[in-house]
Amino acid sequence: MFKIITEDWCEYCQKAKAMLEELRLPYEELSLEESSELMRMHNCKTIPQVFVDGDYLPGGYEGLKRYLEQMVSSEIKTW
Secondary structure (H helix, E strand, C coil): CEEEEECCCCHHHHHHHHHHHHCCCCEEEEECHHHHHHHHHCCCCCCCEEEECCEEECCHHHHHHHHHHHHHHHHHHCC
């Protein structure tokens, strides 16, 4: 399960959510306000911030993009 710290005004947050929706991957959206402690714990300064099954995925939007590209690539190889 993906969790994304986002805000409506954030363009890269919108792109990150669109990637997950395109791949039909469920996610939980967390607001910046409700995630301030989580942001502090991981020394995050920007959004989006992404967590996969509870683990922090560094790199924000670009980190998620790389992760999904690897995930899709490995699934294609198993077909």
